Amino acid sequence: MGTRGLRxxxxxxxxxxxxxSTDRGPAEGQPVVILLGWAGCQDKYLAKYSAVYSQKGCTxxxxxxxxxxxxxxxxxxxxxxxxxxxxxxxxxxxxRVENRPVLFHVFSNxxxxxxxxxxxxxxxxxxxxxxxxxxxxxxxxxxxRNLQGALRALATVLASMNVLLKYxxxxxxxxxxxxxxxxxxxxxxxxxxxxxxxxxxxPSRWPELYLYSKADLIIKASEIELMASARExxxxxxxxxxxxxxxxxxxxxxxxxxYRSLCTTFLADCVGASPP
Numbered sequence: 001m002g003t004r005g006l007r008x009x010x011x012x013x014x015x016x017x018x019x020x021s022t023d024r025g026p027a028e029g030q031p032v033v034i035l036l037g038w039a040g041c042q043d044k045y046l047a048k049y050s051a052v053y054s055q056k057g058c059t060x061x062x063x064x065x066x067x068x069x070x071x072x073x074x075x076x077x078x079x080x081x082x083x084x085x086x087x088x089x090x091x092x093x094x095x096r097v098e099n100r101p102v103l104f105h106v107f108s109n110x111x112x113x114x115x116x117x118x119x120x121x122x123x124x125x126x127x128x129x130x131x132x133x134x135x136x137x138x139x140x141x142x143x144x145r146n147l148q149g150a151l152r153a154l155a156t157v158l159a160s161m162n163v164l165l166k167y168x169x170x171x172x173x174x175x176x177x178x179x180x181x182x183x184x185x186x187x188x189x190x191x192x193x194x195x196x197x198x199x200x201x202x203p204s205r206w207p208e209l210y211l212y213s214k215a216d217l218i219i220k221a222s223e224i225e226l227m228a229s230a231r232e233x234x235x236x237x238x239x240x241x242x243x244x245x246x247x248x249x250x251x252x253x254x255x256x257x258x259y260r261s262l263c264t265t266f267l268a269d270c271v272g273a274s275p276p
Contacts, residue, residue, distance in 0.1 A: 006084060012060040108140050144196045209266045217248060
C-alpha cells in the first residue's frame with residue numbers, strides 16, 4: 001500500500017497495528033526498517049529481505065525507485081528522486097511511527113541514489129530532523145562512476161525488452177554517462193554532485209554496515225572499502241563484511257543464515273545504542 005502518490009511503496013504493519021492508530025500495542029517502540037531496492041528490483045525479491053525484519057517485530061517499508069529515474073533522470077542531472085525520498089519519510093508520520101528508531105537497508109546504487117536525498121531531507125527539512133535514525137546497512141553499494149558496471153545493471157533491467165529498444169536505451173545511457181559523468185564531470189559536479197561523493201562527506205554519524213563481495217561485477221569492492229574507510233575516519237562506527245564469492249545483491253541468497261544474522265545483530269546493536 002502507498003500514500004501521497006508513492007504508489008509502489010509497501011508498508012508492512014505488525015498484527016493489530018492499524019494505519020494512523022494511536023493505540024499502544026506489542027509493536028509500540030519496535031524499529032521501523034526502510035528497504036530501498038536496487039534498480040529494476042521486483043517487490044517479491046525485496047519482500048524476502050522484509051521478512052528478516054518483520055519476524056523480529058519491526059514495521060517494514062519497502063520501495064524501489066523507477067529504473068528510468070535511476071539510470072536516466074539522475075544521469076542527466078535531474079533530481080527526480082528528491083520527491084520520492086521525502087514521501088518515504090512522510091510515510092513515517094502517516095502511519096504514526098515517527099517516534100520509533102529507523103534503520104535503512106540500502107541495495108546497490110539504485111537504493112543509494114534515493115538514500116542520498118533521504119539524508120539531505122533528514123538534515124534540511126524541519127519535520128524530518130526529529131526522526132531517530134539508528135543505522136544504515138549497505139548491500140552491494142555504494143559505487144563510483146563505473147560505466148561498465150552500470151551498463152551490466154541496465155542490461156539486466158532491460159532483459160525482457162525488445163532487442164532494438166534495449167540496445168537503443170543502452171547506447172543512449174552510455175553516451176550520456178560518458179559525456180556528463182566522465183568527460184564533463186569536473187564541471188557538472190558543481191551542478192549535480194555524484195551520489196558517491198555526497199555520501200563520502202554526509203553529515204550522518206549513525207553506524208553503517210557494508211555488505212559486499214569481491215566477486216561483484218557491478219560495483220567494485222575497492223570502492224565500497226574506500227567509502228567504509230572514509231566514513232570511519234569521520235568518526236562513523238563502521239563494519240564491513242566481504243562475502244568474497246557471492247554476486248551483486250545476492251549475498252543473502254548464497255549465505256542466508258550468515259546474512260540474516262549480520263542484519264539482525266546490527267539492528268539490535270544500533271537500537272540498543274541509540275538514545276530514546
